[in-house]
Each structure stands twice: as C-alpha cells, then as structure tokens.
Amino acid sequence: MDATTPxxxxxxxxxxxxxxxxxxxxSDSGVVAPTTRSPAGYRLYGLDALRRLELLRTLRELGMDLATIQRVLDRELSVAEVAAAHADAMDVQIRVLQLRRSVLRVLAGREASPEETTLMHRLTQLSCEERRRLIDDFVESTFGMGDAAPAAVTMVRAATPDLPDDATSEQVAAWVELAELVGDEDFRARMRRTAVNQAAGRPLDIECAAGDELMELTRQKVAEAVDSGIDPHSDRSATVVDDLVHRLAEVLARTPDTGFRHWMAQQFEEAHDPRVDRYWRLVWIVNGWQVVPNLIPVYPWLIQALRNDRDA
Incomplete structure (x- = not known):
C-alpha cells in the first residue's frame, strides 16, 4: 500500500x-474526515487522516483534552504552545502529588486524630500565595504597631517559612505546627516582645549584672549539657545548674535558693521564650536550612532546669 492508496x-x-x-x-466528530468511500459505501481515508490520528493519539497519551487537540489539528494552536501550557499544568499537578505524598507519610508515621488529619490536609492544600499571606498576616498583626522595631520586622521577614513543593514529611509536619503557632494570639504577643529585644541587641538585666565572663561561662556550660543530651528535668542537670546558680548568686549577692532560681528563670525568659525558640526551629526545618549549632539558643534548656524546684 503506497501513500496514494486510501x-x-x-x-x-x-x-x-x-x-x-x-x-x-x-470521524463522526469531524476530527478526521474520510477522503472517499468504497463501492460498497465504506469510508476510506487518506494519508492526512493517518497522520492526524497518529498525532491525536500521541497528544491524548500526553494527557491533552480532545477540544485542544482539535485546535492543534486545525492549526489554530501550535504543538509547541499546547505542550508548554500542558507542561505547566503538569508541574502544578506534580507539586500537589508530592505534597500529598508527604502528608501521607506524616500520617503513616504517627497516630493522628481525625481532626489533626483534616487540619494537616487543609493547611498543606493552601497555595504558595495563601501560605505567604498567612505569614504576612502574622507579621503585620504582630509587628504592625508604630512602636515595633524595624529590625525585628526585617529579621522575621528575612526568615519567612516557605514550604517547598517537594517537601519532606518532616517539613510538612513542621509547617502544620508552625501554621497553628502563628495563629495563636498569646504566641504573637510573646514573639513581638522577644523579637524586639533580640533585634535591638539589648542584653538582659541579669547579663549586665553578672558580667560578660560569667555569662560566657554560663552559655558554655549549658551548651555542653545540651550537646551531651542531658535532659534539663533530669538529675544529671543538677550538677551543671547548681554550680551556675552558686556562681551567679555570689556575684549578685543573693541567696542561691529556690526563689533565686525562679528569678533567674524569669530573667532569661524575657528574651528566650520557649515557644519563640520553637518558632525559629520550625522555620529552619520548613526552609530546609542547616541548623548551625552555635546559633541554637541555650537559655531555654537553662530555664527548664531552673524551674525544677531544688533547694541549693
């Protein structure tokens, strides 16, 4: 059969x-038309119909709808134009599927309640723009007042959490926790107070009174305890904390008792609220940033250890 044979x-x-x-x-839809008919009345098609059908099948297998293919076959649209648009659409679908996969892995790794499952699905379904709007609203409501330090706003905006399209299960779990956290009014108040203090670079009253040398020793001792995996609520933390309490009490001319411990904890909490520190850790996880050890706050560990009611 040659090219001229129907x-x-x-x-x-x-x-x-x-x-x-x-x-x-x-053929009945007009996508391909018969060239002629056989003596018996059967439809016969030319080479153009064969090529149109081959292209049609290829485009259908690539997922394009029949109406769009018809426009390509009629030369209203080029294959390149349609392919580019379809590729963009598939990119969106792939991102959605990747995110759903990550959500499923989170759910498979823990016993989530129906409410938590629904919330996780809803939060991860937000578009990139909607997720950014959620954080923008948090920043605006937290720092929108006229007395907010510009440096604090800049610091928070520079670390805007951005859930990637190919998010891991850890990043999805962190994003869900972060989204819940920024919606809490009490947390927003804490974030504002802490971020303003940190951005201003103002030392705490206890840091000024104790002096640079003792505070550096305090950070060093606590950092070593954190690196060693010592639980601040355990008996192993007593040796570290008791030593620091006695050193600070001597410098400040105070009695190293339970009341002094609680006063110390209150002092450190002014700039190192545990929930605020949790926010920054979640931001690191969501953004896929490497956690730099010397930037991990040590005061939250010390605060928890001080809250253990031990008498000196």
Whole structure:
C-alpha cells in the first residue's frame, strides 16, 4: 500500500493502534474526515487522516483534552504552545502529588486524630500565595504597631517559612505546627516582645549584672549539657545548674535558693521564650536550612532546669 492508496478504518486501526470504534467516533466528530468511500459505501481515508490520528493519539497519551487537540489539528494552536501550557499544568499537578505524598507519610508515621488529619490536609492544600499571606498576616498583626522595631520586622521577614513543593514529611509536619503557632494570639504577643529585644541587641538585666565572663561561662556550660543530651528535668542537670546558680548568686549577692532560681528563670525568659525558640526551629526545618549549632539558643534548656524546684 503506497501513500496514494486510501485506508480503510481497519487499516487505520492496525497502523495507529486505535480501535475501529474509536476511529469511527473521531470521524463522526469531524476530527478526521474520510477522503472517499468504497463501492460498497465504506469510508476510506487518506494519508492526512493517518497522520492526524497518529498525532491525536500521541497528544491524548500526553494527557491533552480532545477540544485542544482539535485546535492543534486545525492549526489554530501550535504543538509547541499546547505542550508548554500542558507542561505547566503538569508541574502544578506534580507539586500537589508530592505534597500529598508527604502528608501521607506524616500520617503513616504517627497516630493522628481525625481532626489533626483534616487540619494537616487543609493547611498543606493552601497555595504558595495563601501560605505567604498567612505569614504576612502574622507579621503585620504582630509587628504592625508604630512602636515595633524595624529590625525585628526585617529579621522575621528575612526568615519567612516557605514550604517547598517537594517537601519532606518532616517539613510538612513542621509547617502544620508552625501554621497553628502563628495563629495563636498569646504566641504573637510573646514573639513581638522577644523579637524586639533580640533585634535591638539589648542584653538582659541579669547579663549586665553578672558580667560578660560569667555569662560566657554560663552559655558554655549549658551548651555542653545540651550537646551531651542531658535532659534539663533530669538529675544529671543538677550538677551543671547548681554550680551556675552558686556562681551567679555570689556575684549578685543573693541567696542561691529556690526563689533565686525562679528569678533567674524569669530573667532569661524575657528574651528566650520557649515557644519563640520553637518558632525559629520550625522555620529552619520548613526552609530546609542547616541548623548551625552555635546559633541554637541555650537559655531555654537553662530555664527548664531552673524551674525544677531544688533547694541549693
């Protein structure tokens, strides 16, 4: 059979892999038109119909809808234009699927309640713009007052959490926790107070009174305890904390008792609220940033250890 020989529907089916019924449907829809008919009245198709069907099948297998394909076949749209648009659409679908996969992995790794499952799904379904709007609203409501330090706002905006399209299960879990955290009014108040103090670079009253040398020793001792995995609520923390309490009490001319311990904890809490520190850690996780050890706050550990009611 040469290029001038008309094809029957059966021959087109054999050459294109499409069923006779499908080709007949396309013919009735006007996608391909018969060139002529056989003496018996059967439809016969030319080479153009074969090429149109081959292209149609290829585009259908790539997921394009019939209406768009019809416009390509009629030369209203180029293959390049349609392919580019379709590729963009597939990118969106891939991102959605990747995020759903991460959510499922989080759910598979823990016993989530129905309410938590629904919340996680809803929060991760937000578009990139909606997620950014959620954080922008948090920043505006937290630092929108006229007395907010510009440096604090800059610090928070520079570390805007941005959930990646191929987020890991850890990043999804962190994003969900972060989204809940920024919606809490009490947390917003704490964040504002702490961030303003940190951005201003003002030392705490206890730091000024104790002096640079003793405070550096305090940070060093606590950092070593944190690196060693010592639980601040355990008996192992007593040796570290008791030593620091006695050193600070001596310098400040105070009695190293339970009241002094609680006063110390209150002093450190002014700039190192545990929930605020948790916020920054979640931001690191969501953004996929490497946690730099010397930037991990040590005061939250000390605060928890001081809250253990031990008498000196």
């Amino acid at each position: 094809y029957s529907i059966g021959e087109l089916s054999r050459r294109t892999g499409l069923s006779v019924r499908t080709i007949r449907f396309y």
